[in-house]
Amino acid sequence: MQKKIIAALLSAAMLISVLTGCQNSGKQEGESSQTSENKETEETNEEKKSEVPSEETDTADADAPSIDATGTVYDLGGLKLPICEPGEVELTYMGNDTWCAGVSYNDGTAVQQEIEKRTGVHVNWDTYSSDVETVLQTRLASMEGLPDMVELPPFDSNVGVDTYSGNGVLIPLNDLIEQHAPNIQKLFEKYPALKAMCTSADGNIYALAGWWGDINDYVPDYLYIRQDWLDNLGIEMPRTIDELYDVLVAFKEQDANGNGDPNDEIPLATKNGIWQLYYLMTGFGYDTNSLWYVDEAGEVHYAAVEEQYREMLEFLNKCYSEGLISDDLEGNLLTQNITEDKVGIVCHDPADNMASSDDLAMTGNPNCDYEFMPVIQTDENGTAQMTKRSLTWHYYGITSACETPEVAIKWIDYVYASEDGSMLYNYGIEGLTYEYDDKGEIQFTDLVTNNETYTSAFSALRSVGAWPTYFINDSGEAFMKIFEGTKVETACKAAYNNMRDPFPEMLGTAEESEVYTSIWPDLSTYLNEMFTAFVIGTESLDNFYKYVETANSMGMQDIIEIKKAQYGRYQEIVGK
Amino acid sequence: MRAIWDLKKNIRRDWMLLLIVLPGVVYFAVFCYGPMYGILMAFKDYNVSKGIWGSPWAGLKHFKELVNSVYFGRLVKNTFLLSIEQLFWSFPIPIAFALLLNELKHNKLKRVAQTAAYLPHFISAVVVVGILKDLLSSDGGVLTRLLQTFGVQPKNYFNLPEAFRTLYVGSGVWQEFGWNSIIYVAAISSIDQEMYESASLDGAGRWKKLVYITLPSIAPTIILLLVMNMGNMLNIGYEKVILMYNPATYSTADIFSTYVYRKGLLSAQYSFASAVGLANSIINVLILLGANFVARKATDTSIF
Numbered sequence: 001m002q003k004k005i006i007a008a009l010l011s012a013a014m015l016i017s018v019l020t021g022c023q024n025s026g027k028q029e030g031e032s033s034q035t036s037e038n039k040e041t042e043e044t045n046e047e048k049k050s051e052v053p054s055e056e057t058d059t060a061d062a063d064a065p066s067i068d069a070t071g072t073v074y075d076l077g078g079l080k081l082p083i084c085e086p087g088e089v090e091l092t093y094m095g096n097d098t099w100c101a102g103v104s105y106n107d108g109t110a111v112q113q114e115i116e117k118r119t120g121v122h123v124n125w126d127t128y129s130s131d132v133e134t135v136l137q138t139r140l141a142s143m144e145g146l147p148d149m150v151e152l153p154p155f156d157s158n159v160g161v162d163t164y165s166g167n168g169v170l171i172p173l174n175d176l177i178e179q180h181a182p183n184i185q186k187l188f189e190k191y192p193a194l195k196a197m198c199t200s201a202d203g204n205i206y207a208l209a210g211w212w213g214d215i216n217d218y219v220p221d222y223l224y225i226r227q228d229w230l231d232n233l234g235i236e237m238p239r240t241i242d243e244l245y246d247v248l249v250a251f252k253e254q255d256a257n258g259n260g261d262p263n264d265e266i267p268l269a270t271k272n273g274i275w276q277l278y279y280l281m282t283g284f285g286y287d288t289n290s291l292w293y294v295d296e297a298g299e300v301h302y303a304a305v306e307e308q309y310r311e312m313l314e315f316l317n318k319c320y321s322e323g324l325i326s327d328d329l330e331g332n333l334l335t336q337n338i339t340e341d342k343v344g345i346v347c348h349d350p351a352d353n354m355a356s357s358d359d360l361a362m363t364g365n366p367n368c369d370y371e372f373m374p375v376i377q378t379d380e381n382g383t384a385q386m387t388k389r390s391l392t393w394h395y396y397g398i399t400s401a402c403e404t405p406e407v408a409i410k411w412i413d414y415v416y417a418s419e420d421g422s423m424l425y426n427y428g429i430e431g432l433t434y435e436y437d438d439k440g441e442i443q444f445t446d447l448v449t450n451n452e453t454y455t456s457a458f459s460a461l462r463s464v465g466a467w468p469t470y471f472i473n474d475s476g477e478a479f480m481k482i483f484e485g486t487k488v489e490t491a492c493k494a495a496y497n498n499m500r501d502p503f504p505e506m507l508g509t510a511e512e513s514e515v516y517t518s519i520w521p522d523l524s525t526y527l528n529e530m531f532t533a534f535v536i537g538t539e540s541l542d543n544f545y546k547y548v549e550t551a552n553s554m555g556m557q558d559i560i561e562i563k564k565a566q567y568g569r570y571q572e573i574v575g576k
Numbered sequence: 577m578r579a580i581w582d583l584k585k586n587i588r589r590d591w592m593l594l595l596i597v598l599p600g601v602v603y604f605a606v607f608c609y610g611p612m613y614g615i616l617m618a619f620k621d622y623n624v625s626k627g628i629w630g631s632p633w634a635g636l637k638h639f640k641e642l643v644n645s646v647y648f649g650r651l652v653k654n655t656f657l658l659s660i661e662q663l664f665w666s667f668p669i670p671i672a673f674a675l676l677l678n679e680l681k682h683n684k685l686k687r688v689a690q691t692a693a694y695l696p697h698f699i700s701a702v703v704v705v706g707i708l709k710d711l712l713s714s715d716g717g718v719l720t721r722l723l724q725t726f727g728v729q730p731k732n733y734f735n736l737p738e739a740f741r742t743l744y745v746g747s748g749v750w751q752e753f754g755w756n757s758i759i760y761v762a763a764i765s766s767i768d769q770e771m772y773e774s775a776s777l778d779g780a781g782r783w784k785k786l787v788y789i790t791l792p793s794i795a796p797t798i799i800l801l802l803v804m805n806m807g808n809m810l811n812i813g814y815e816k817v818i819l820m821y822n823p824a825t826y827s828t829a830d831i832f833s834t835y836v837y838r839k840g841l842l843s844a845q846y847s848f849a850s851a852v853g854l855a856n857s858i859i860n861v862l863i864l865l866g867a868n869f870v871a872r873k874a875t876d877t878s879i880f
Contacts (some may be wrong), residue, residue, distance in 0.1 A: 141846055329824055333713060517844070528823045532822070
């Protein structure tokens with residue numbers, strides 16, 4: 001039912017905006033009223049049919065009778081569309097371009113045009129597909145030509161929010177949200193964690209985090225293994241770290257892919273760097289695969305400087321020296337090797353990418369079947385669980401250069417938090433990418449399911465501008481819908497409610513950020529470098545304690561203190 | 577009074593020459609001297625909204641932070657070793673190539689060889705590194721297989737700290753030696769042919785002509801370029817290093833510019849990055865002055 005309402009609203013809005021544009025003053029009434037009068041009656045009927053809660057309709061009536069007279073407005077949980085007359089306000093957005101090859105937001109996509117049609121706000125897109133971070137940093141640092149809305153660098157940490165709010169690039173959004181953004185408020189109520197992660201230490205909200213909390217309840221992100229290889233060799237799926245070792249050895253020594261050459265198998269390869277093998281830490285007494293974790297007493301820990309971690313490094317070192325782990329340390333050749341039917345276990349990918357690995361390998365071996373491994377346990381009685389992917393993506397803010405912040409926040413409210421916006425976001429445009437069947441269920445059109453250029457449904461949706469990179473708020477339900485009936489869906493269902501929440505990434509205070517930025521770049525380089533050195537054997541594990549000492553002397557404990565304080569603040573807001 | 581009069585007269589007389597030099601002056605003023613204002617950032621706690629001038633002074637804080645950094649020693653060592661090795665190989669090879677080209681009497685062949693040698697210059701660093709990684713991949717790389725036939729165990733050379741400099745410099749030489757030889761080829765072509773003729777009459781062979789005529793004639797060019805190269809010694813571009821290094825090779829591959837990239841740009845510590853950049857430039861200037869001094873004393877050729 002919910003969906004039907006949305007759909008009706010949606011089509012109503014489309015019709016209205018197509019016919020009359022989004023004017024709200026009466027100046028063109030004379031010309032347009034005649035042609036659109038009939039349609040307007042239809043609109044009204046349709047709105048009634050769609051059972052818009054009367055309370056909301058009332059508000060609309062009371063607030064803006066003139067708008068109602070032209071029939072060009074309706075209400076989305078308190079947000080009124082259109083936000084302005086078409087083209088009256090122009091905003092600029094700067095950030096990442098779409099992740100769909102061959103398409104650019106700068107050229108405009110169907111969904112962007114639809115958003116403009118419905119909101120009336122014209123957005124000038126200034127997006128980049130490579131070197132985004134550098135471009136953004138330089139532009140923000142020069143303070144010249146600031147966009148109205150911006151994705152905030154640096155991307156790998158959230159210190160940018162503090163940096164740019166501290167120096168006045170970003171404006172506080174609290175009042176704006178309270179007055180103009182009912183849907184963002186609702187989103188915050190639904191996800192206190194999101195509110196916590198958007199709130200700076202001074203209590204203000206300067207930026208909105210790309211929100212993955214919903215989708216990542218579903219999407220597992222772990223190691224996956226060639227089930228068909230296991231079957232070929234007649235071995236069971238590994239569950240403990242010892243079984244995993246046996247499987248790796250079997251992959252190495254035998255002809256698992258059945259091509260007659262027992263030496264071309266790579267038992268274990270990493271995707272984005274060998275340090276990701278910390279995912280195996282659950283095999284060494286940890287409850288979950290997260291470097292930052294909270295123990296039962298509520299203490300914050302960083303695993304990489306703990307004794308148990310050394311055992312894992314020893315194990316990995318043994319595996320590496322026996323050739324069980326790929327020496328392609330950065331994962332540059334992973335795609336190629338998967339395609340050539342060579343890789344037994346991949347560490348690590350989310351569910352949808354696991355399925356694409358199947359597609360890659362199937363070109364060489366039609367039997368290829370990658371499946372997620374169960375979380376590796378220390379022994380048979382282990383109860384470790386996998387950690388959910390991160391709850392947030394990059395942050396987005398409104399800059400001080402924005403002359404109409406209330407329009408910007410309304411636009412964001414629509415795109416980021418409203419139900420109508422979320423339909424556009426997750427499913428695309430009705431009639432173009434999806435339709436409702438007799439039962440009111442969403443069915444994707446041929447454009448999505450049978451696209452010649454973009455063979456995966458995901459990229460097909462992205463090619464029209466759905467699943468954007470700006471103001472991310474991914475829907476888990478929509479994700480499941482896209483992958484209905486595939487192994488991705490099976491994997492997601494198995495993982496649902498079976499994963500641990502990740503360690504919260506809170507925003508720092510000014511002092512925290514300063515300490516963090518001066519310590520962490522060097523320290524993380526060191527940790528990363530030593531992990532690699534221990535595993536590939538250029539550094540002896542006898543030096544593990546020296547390594548811990550060095551890490552501490554570089555400020556490891558300060559970083560842990562910061563994380564503790566931030567975790568405390570998180571707990572306060574989320575109220576657990 | 578007299579001086580001003582003279583100046584006016586000179587301007588009127590030489591206005592065309594001045595006009596010609598004007599774009600150069602503007603270029604240096606705008607792109608080289610103008611941005612020097614930014615050096616101030618190295619001595620301040622730069623804050624975007626306050627601007628360079630408005631940000632609070634920090635004194636030598638950022639320089640101290642650099643020197644106290646655990647990585648300082650390694651950065652200095654790596655940057656110098658990489659520069660020196662680069663200079664050692666990439667400087668003489670183009671000269672040798674130009675001399676060899678000069679000995680080719682077949683004109684067409686000469687042109688083909690020269691063009692073929694330039695071509696790699698136009699390949700981007702990303703592609704060069706890609707090719708290199710493919711050639712050296714531990715399973716199936718062409719070079720790896722070739723070495724295997726000689727009994728060398730396949731290894732991933734990109735993970736060996738000791739191989740990094742060789743790979744970096746080797747690929748650099750391959751890419752640039754043809755291009756860098758152009759200036760020497762030009763210098764050689766301006767040598768007076770009569771000298772060679774009279775040498776032939778005196779019975780000098782090719783080798784003697786090379787040693788006694790060609791080399792001394794292009795020596796000023798060589799020394800000039802050497803001094804200038806010395807001045808640029810620590811300015812190694814970070815792009816190619818970033819493409820080539822990984823945590824396993826940081827110990828030889830991490831240099832000032834990559835450090836600045838990681839810490840300054842990615843972590844938005846502009847003041848600190850400026851301090852590192854400034855320190856780098858100061859060392860460059862010192863090397864340049866030193867090289868120039870030695871060149872002037874030893875050979876009477878120098879930039880200034």
